[in-house]
Amino acid sequence: MTLTSATDVAVRADGVVLRYGHTTALDGVSLSLGAGVTGLLGPNGAGKTTLLRVIATAVRPDAGDVSAFGHDALRGPGRLEVRRRLGYLPQDPGFHRSFTAFEFVDYVAILKELTNRSARHAEVRRVLALVGLDAVRTKRIRALSGGMRQRVALAAALVGDPALLILDEPTVGLDPEQRMRFRELFADLAEDRAVLLSTHQTEDVMSLCRTVVVLDQGRVRFTGTPTDLAGLAAGRVWTSDSRVPGALASWRTGSGAYRHVGDPPPSAPLLDPTIEDGYLTLVDLRATEAQR
């Protein structure tokens, strides 16, 4: 796909509401995405996957608007234009197991309307090489490991050089080395495109994301940089020699000392908070608000 124009905002969601029966999955979510990796954090059932599917044009919300690259992503021909620029890796991608890796990505490329055979095949080889599968491209998917299959799915998402990448927990099940490679790849990809990354891996968010959004119970609870999120726990992380029952979280570290998140006792030795600490603090604050 040829890069031809630029815009400030890749995706804009405005007041998105989606209900499944009596359950409100998304409750007035608004956000804008630009270039770079945006991390989407939240507990299970927070609405992360639903939000990704709405932005990916798979689900039409009950209310609100979503636009991408200036096109209405919810209806009409704009939806198709968004899909032309979209790469989507779902949480649990299925595979045509009798296809080779090459055939699978080629098939997706055709459905993305890449019609010139030689150019398409070159593109398929490019994305397979990008995810490190060049050597096994003629192997059937059923013969590939779980990690390799995940990379096939990522290659399929990348084919056609999409300007918007939506990745739903792409590093689940990958070993540390593979995760590192994925991080490298995402970082490279995000240089000139918008990447929306839903994950439970806070290390990924910290190391990759320019922006992080925390979603909980269908609402955006936080938007900012990973450092900002970690900063929410500033002054609330401390260490001691024993477990503290009142802490939000408390665990014994490898050094034998205990690390606590919560309201510290006076004169407790404070530690630098991590993004995980910030996330825990945010969730606790929301729970406290809810109790009130």
Added chain:
Amino acid sequence: MTAVMEAPVTVAAASTATRRQAMLALTRFEAVRMLRHPITVAAFLLYLGPWVWSLTGPGADRYPVLPSVVVSLQMGAMLLLGGATLVVVNLAVLRERRHRTDAVSDLLVLPPHWRTGAFLLAILAPAALTLLVVCAQVVILAVLPGRAGQVDVFDVAIPAAIVAVLGAAGALLGQLVRSPIVAPLTAVLFAAAGFVAIASVATGTTWGRLLPVLPDDLPIPLPSVLLDRPSGRHLVYLAGVAAVLVVLGLFRSGTRARVALPALAAALAVAVAGGAAQLVRDDAVLAARVTTNDNPAPVQTCEVRDGVTYCAFDDFTAWIPAWEGVLRDVVRLAPPGAAGSPPLAVRQWVWSDGFPVFGGTFGPEETAARAQAQRATDKAAGTPEAIPVGTMWGDDATAAAFASGVAFRLVMGRAVAGDTTLCGARGALLVWLAGQANSRTAAGLRQLDSQSSGSLALMDFTIDNGLYVDDRDAAVGLAMLDRPAAEIAPLVTAHWSELTSPQTSIEQVASLFGVPVGPAPDPAFVNVGCVR
């Protein structure tokens, strides 16, 4: 709460390729997968394997009647190639759901009805391969020196059309039902329907033509001039049915009603028109069948070979050398002059009118009348007492039946006509003369003997006369065949008059040739229909 983060992002331009190009690219992709699918490969191997064996193995058929062969090819195409295509296309259509890849594929650009269009176009690949294979089969058969009949080009195209119809049915099923079990069950249903179509000949109706195969309306090979096969109209019918299935499949997957409904109406019109037109019988052909049944001479070509006149339907003349070979072999060990007068002749007959598709029988008066008509025809055509031969050739039993007809002519001095039972010495002599001709006639006699009960039926069921030899007499003739011909032949020559006399008993024959004879039957069961 609102989250806002904005930064410049580069936007790629949308693909400029048209949907049609994408559909064609997908068509190519799916076509290759369909052809390489193990079910398709297995179906083609199963289809071609037995056919190649029938050409190259022992007992290979060197005398195919092309129109009959084409019907069997259509049946094979429907059972194997069509069934396989139905299942493979159905699996392809269901692929996204079966493998749960729809979360991604639903978001890809090419709309569902264009994808369905690609699946449907891809069916042309197995259909084209079927056409290619069937053409090759027909060409190979057509260059065999012993082939008979003429092939209608529409008949050759029907197997490919059947594959297209079943493939389109598979695509539509995939749109309607998500279970992959339904397609194989439907293929089985079509197979059963095919057999019903073939069997529908017994009903005397043409309804079987509404099924994908175009069955013959008589279960025997016919000369081309007597064929009532509306192949072109059947092909139009199949094209209409395929179009209906295609339009329904496209409509189901999202094609707009204002496009689909007129197309559906047009396809239905073609299917109904073609279907109705093919049900109409060809009265001229039916009339010709009646005429030819009683007098085939006007549509035959005669050749004189070595003093013997052979008359065959125009498209069966390639069999004359084979008949000549058997006749020569039968006559070889008969005494000189055994054929007597008139000169030997062979005429091909076909039971094209009144064939007992329900297994009925004729009374003695009818049989006698037919025999008389046969003699009159032969006489009028200048080949009196011509040995009859039917429209099947190539297997041992048929060769034995013809050899028996030749032997009958030598023994009786006239041609077999109507139903005839030969007893005593003449029965044994006939069996020996027919069996000694060559290994095929000998094998055919033993095959017919194993299938007979009460008397050895030396029948060619494509013609309406039958020659029988009482089992006890036939057993003596078969026992004579077990002895070296060099020992038997001089005795036959020396005792020809006694052996061809109705007064000579089978016990005398057994004694003469030193072969065993079975115990005399109860007088109550003695065959009273022996020809004198």
